Amino acid sequence: xxxxxxxxxxxxxxxxxxxxxxxxxxxxxxxxxxxxxxxxxxxxxxxxxxxxxxxxxxxxxxxxxxxxxxxxxxxxxxxxxxxxxxxxxxxxxxxxxxxxxxxxxxxxxxxxxxxxxxxxxxxxxxxxxxxxxxxxxxxxxxxxxxxxxxxxxxxxxxxxxxxxxxxxxxxxxxxxxxxxxxxxxxxxxxxxxxxxxxxxxxxxxxxxxxxxxxxxxxxxxxxxxxxxxxxxxxxxxxxxx
Amino acid sequence: xxxxxxxxxxxxxxxxxxxxxxxxxxxxxxxxxxxxxxxxxxxxxxxxxxxxxxxxxxxxxxxxxxxxxxxxxxxxxxxxxxxxxxxxxxxxxxxxxxxxxxxxxxx
Numbered sequence: 001x002x003x004x005x006x007x008x009x010x011x012x013x014x015x016x017x018x019x020x021x022x023x024x025x026x027x028x029x030x031x032x033x034x035x036x037x038x039x040x041x042x043x044x045x046x047x048x049x050x051x052x053x054x055x056x057x058x059x060x061x062x063x064x065x066x067x068x069x070x071x072x073x074x075x076x077x078x079x080x081x082x083x084x085x086x087x088x089x090x091x092x093x094x095x096x097x098x099x100x101x102x103x104x105x106x107x108x109x110x111x112x113x114x115x116x117x118x119x120x121x122x123x124x125x126x127x128x129x130x131x132x133x134x135x136x137x138x139x140x141x142x143x144x145x146x147x148x149x150x151x152x153x154x155x156x157x158x159x160x161x162x163x164x165x166x167x168x169x170x171x172x173x174x175x176x177x178x179x180x181x182x183x184x185x186x187x188x189x190x191x192x193x194x195x196x197x198x199x200x201x202x203x204x205x206x207x208x209x210x211x212x213x214x215x216x217x218x219x220x221x222x223x224x225x226x227x228x229x230x231x232x233x234x235x236x237x238x239x240x241x
Numbered sequence: 242x243x244x245x246x247x248x249x250x251x252x253x254x255x256x257x258x259x260x261x262x263x264x265x266x267x268x269x270x271x272x273x274x275x276x277x278x279x280x281x282x283x284x285x286x287x288x289x290x291x292x293x294x295x296x297x298x299x300x301x302x303x304x305x306x307x308x309x310x311x312x313x314x315x316x317x318x319x320x321x322x323x324x325x326x327x328x329x330x331x332x333x334x335x336x337x338x339x340x341x342x343x344x345x346x347x348x
Contacts, residue, residue: 018329050252069251071247074250074254074258078255090266093270106260109263118284162336168318169314169334171295178285179292189292192296194293199301201304207293214289215282
């Protein structure tokens with residue numbers, strides 16, 4: 001734990017704190033919505049601890065409240081959460097912890113902890129950022145859900161405060177540095193277009209997965225960085241006598 | 242709430258399945274040795290997923306359009322982030338612009 005504070009600079013820690021605060025606010029609205037749709041408090045409380053993935057929990061509560069079967073709601077939620085598989089593939093080994101620590105580190109995998117980890121330059125700082133943000137969300141999401149459920153109707157209309165705009169803004173702010181690369185930006189725009197085009201027709205979660213197809217735009221490396229092959233190396237050697 | 246047992250079963254399924262997704266990507270990654278290019282592609286894939294997530298959560302609600310207020314807030318946040326504004330300013334601006342537009346009657 002102590003190494004997290006030593007490894008990350010103040011600015012990154014402050015950013016992580018803010019992202020966790022945003023998670024707390026969304027948790028407030030989740031708890032309030034769940035209780036207002038007729039669930040006892042223990043449902044959002046238990047889900048926020050055990051599932052720890054906001055969008056799928058909102059969806060679960062919404063489907064069941066609308067009269068849907070809880071099993072169908074769980075499957076819909078799983079579809080939304082399937083993006084955690086490619087997240088696990090993207091994280092360097094060791095970031096989520098080793099041995100027993102990894103049990104908790106795996107549970108702490110979410111959009112925010114992954115994006116903060118990816119933004120860090122080296123494995124040590126990736127691990128520290130992942131854990132700082134992951135543990136923050138482990139505390140803030142259930143905390144928000146329970147408090148939201150307790151104060152219920154008082155926070156029901158969170159849309160008036162624009163809190164629903166915070167999640168996409170947090171993620172966007174963190175991937176913007178990747179989008180400065182033209183090829184990455186092109187792929188990201190294609191991904192957004194694919195997901196948006198699919199939204200009216202596919203169940204929640206699938207459009208985002210389908211957007212992964214945009215990776216194909218990146219398969220071909222630009223000629224300049226393709227291979228430090230023998231020819232360019234010789235040419236370079238020749239030009240600097 | 243209708244049937245507590247069924248709701249608990251649904252919650253258990255969602256929790257266990259989500260944990261399995263979180264674990265399986267890592268296990269796959271640990272099992273195969275990847276060339277550096279593949280590693281970069283996997284990181285890019287995560288960024289692409291996140292970009293799609295930004296687009297869908299900013300612009301849609303359920304299967305339809307979210308209304309103008311939220312994407313406007315996220316757009317302002319995006320411009321600020323592009324111009325390297327502090328993270329705090331970016332996130333507050335998103336909420337503030339969206340709230341202000343709603344106050345003015347823009348959904």
